[in-house]
Amino acid sequence: MSVVVLVGNPRPQSRTHQAAQLVAESLTGRQADRTVDLAELGAALFDPDDPRVAExxxxxTGADLLVVASPTYKAGYTGLLKLFLDGLPSGGLAGVTAVPLMLGGHWRHSLAAELLLKPLLVELGATVPSRGLFLLDSDYTASEELEKWLKSARPQLAATVNGEAIGQAIGAVG
Ligand SMILES: Cc1cc2nc3c(=O)[nH]c(=O)nc-3n(C[C@H](O)[C@H](O)[C@H](O)COP(=O)(O)O)c2cc1C
Incomplete structure (x- = not known):
């Protein structure tokens, strides 16, 4: 049973990284078991045989609950995130319940998580029961939008996530 955060930001330890941790913790009441910060893998992402990429x-692909986070760049998710996800096998996220999360500087692109990132995760076989979440980089730590999203997403995620303990934690927290 694992809660994993995937961060597709070319800058390491970014606000996107922090927001993804916050979402995972708000949902489950504990820190994610593992965070994959793609910025730390850098050019290794071009080498499918790199052991750190394989890990x-x-x-x-082994996560029960996966928060997939990207900053909004030019109205979409980053090329870095797509590069990594393009390396997954077809249906590689089967059995994974995923949360699409995007951080941005302006509400103008607030549907990007729902309209762009969510379909990518569905294409990879993930179960994505909640609305894609978009947060502003200026107020993600105390965001009314996050509170509203948690309220609607919690029961949807708790009902679908593999791993009884995580499902119970999501349902119980909040
Ligand atoms: C190259 C680049 C392109 C960006 N394009 C957008 C955009 O189209 N829409 C938007 O809302 N924010 C845009 N931003 C702002 C970022 O989404 C925002 O600063 C980011 O979420 C901050 O996260 P970080 O601290 O994790 O990098 C852009 C930022 C950069 C650097």
Missing amino acids: AVRAV
Whole structure:
């Protein structure tokens, strides 16, 4: 049973990284078991035989609950995130319940998580029961939007996630 955070930001330890941790913790009441920060893998992502990339793929495809986070760049998710996800096998996220999360500087792109990132995760076989979550980089730590999202997403995620303990934790927290 594992809760994993995947961060597709070219900058390491970013606000996107922090927001993803916050979402995982708010949902489950504990820290994620593993965080894959793609910035730390850098050019190794071009080498499918790199052992660190292979380990990251195992962590992500083996997650019960996976928070997939990207900053909004040019109205979409980052190329870095797509590069990593393109390396997954077809249906590689089967059995994974995923949460699409995007951080941005402006509400103008607030549907990007729902309209762009969510379909990518569904294509990879993930179960994505909740609305894609978009948060502003300026107020994600105390966001009314996050509170509203948690309220609607919690029962949806608790009902679908593999791993009874995680499901119970999601349902109980909040
Ligand atoms: C190259 C680049 C492109 C960006 N494009 C957008 C955009 O199209 N829409 C938007 O809302 N924010 C945009 N931003 C702002 C970032 O989404 C925002 O600063 C980011 O979420 C901050 O997260 P970070 O601290 O994790 O990098 C852009 C930022 C950069 C650096």
